[in-house]
Amino acid sequence: MSSRSRNAQRYLPLLFRGGGRGVVLFAFAALAASLTSGCIPQSRAAPEPLEENHPPKQHHPTLVSLNPCTDAILAEVADPAQILAISHYSHDPRSTSMDAAEARRFPATRGTVEEVLALKPDIVLGSTFTDPATASAYSRLGLRLERIGMAMTVEENHAQIRQIAGLIGQPARGEALIARINAALAAAAPPAGAAPIPTVVWQSGGMVPGDGTLIADVLRRTGFANFAAARGLGQADLLPLERMLADPPALILVAGRSAETGQGSNIGGDDRVLSHPALSALKTTRRAALNPKLLYCGGPTLIAAAQRLAEVRSSSPPARPELVEGGGGPSQMVEGHPRIDATPTGRDLGPVPLHQLRWSPSPCRGGICG
Structure with missing residues (x-):
């Protein structure tokens, strides 16, 4: 028999001798004993309520x-x-x-x-x-x-x-x-039904971005057709000047170093391919500057790229430079546009070796040259 049972048997008669008062005292004593001995499990502390208006702060790593x-x-x-x-x-x-x-x-x-x-x-x-x-x-x-x-x-x-x-x-x-x-x-999206503009993005040294590139997707979304990709050229392929002249697109986006500002009289800068005088003889092709920084990265760069392409698309091309007979003399300006001396006899451009062409630059409007 446990000590608790023996104590109960010892004191129970004494408590009941006192009548109701003894019973009450016994009840209180039993309750106190059970609480201190663990017979009745103690209630756990209630968790603090979560503040619905203040969710846990998210970790922001460095x-x-x-x-x-x-x-x-x-x-x-x-x-x-x-x-x-x-x-x-x-x-x-x-x-x-x-x-x-x-x-x-x-x-x-x-x-x-x-x-x-x-x-x-x-x-x-x-x-x-x-x-x-x-x-x-x-x-x-x-x-x-x-x-x-x-x-x-x-x-x-x-x-x-x-x-x-x-x-x-x-x-x-x-x-x-x-x-x-x-x-x-x-x-920057083109009007509904507008035909895509055949376009070459021409980088320093004649390099082009082909299909499957971010700039190619942006060109498509803003109303341009990737002229180089349509001719089987891939990312970082080279488009020779001779091939460009033989099969020119409607638009050349010149992405040389001088195109970083989108302005300038010679948007090809000091790149011998991008600034070659023969490009000015392409009567059905216009040129526009495209900052090369817009070609590679996504994120906020796409916003600037879309804005620039929309500007190029909406710009009216200036008057086309004309071929004139030069007689071998110095290059002259004709109505504010470059004069190109095709040959000493003023023949057509077609059979002329590229190194015989002479060119005088004229200002372009908003980085767009006709």
Whole structure:
């Protein structure tokens, strides 16, 4: 028999001798004993109610970006405090995909392991081209590397923005950027029923972007037909000047260095192919400057690309330069346009070797030359 039972038998008669008062005292004593001995389980503390109007805060990781394309997206969707560093390319006006002044708000690295490790980011945003040895070093040191691929279509660009915005805890800002891009593309779309303009995007050295590229998709959406892709040329293929002259498109978008401003009297700049005088002799072809920075990255770059292409499409081409008989004398201006001396005898352009052509540049309007 337990000690508790023995005590009950010992004191029970004494309690009942006192009548009702004893019974009550016994009841209270029994209740106190049970509470202290654990016979009746104690109730758990009620959890504090969640505040419905104040959901848990989402973690916003810190980042180092190694790619100018992701730099530009981060500048749109991340908090400035999240961006510990961007790529050194974005500090270079020749290679940045964002406003240079905006880029200088953030430190830059060359992506070395030592630089990145010192910053202690939560995430390193690289690309599919990140050096394998560097990626391996990041992994050994406990740095999380996320490789961001190259978008080849507008849809892939949108998926990429969502991927980055999700990684950094800013999904709503990612959707807002996508909405701005869609609005810019819609505003740049051609009128219903308008025929696409056969167009070559011609880069330095005669290089062209073929089909299956982001700029090719943007061209299609804004009313242009990829002339190079239709002739079997792929990404980074070369289109020789002779082939361009023999089979010219309706429009050449010149993406040389001097096209970065979209202005200038010679939109081919110092590139011997893009600025060749024979191009001015193409009576049915006009030329327009296209900033080469608009060719490779998605994100906010697509907004600027759509706006520029809409501007080119809506611009009326100036009067065509005319071929005139030159008699071998110095080049002259004819009604404000370049005079091209075809040959010393003033023959047609067709059989003339390209090196015999002479050209005097004239101002173009808004980066568009006839």
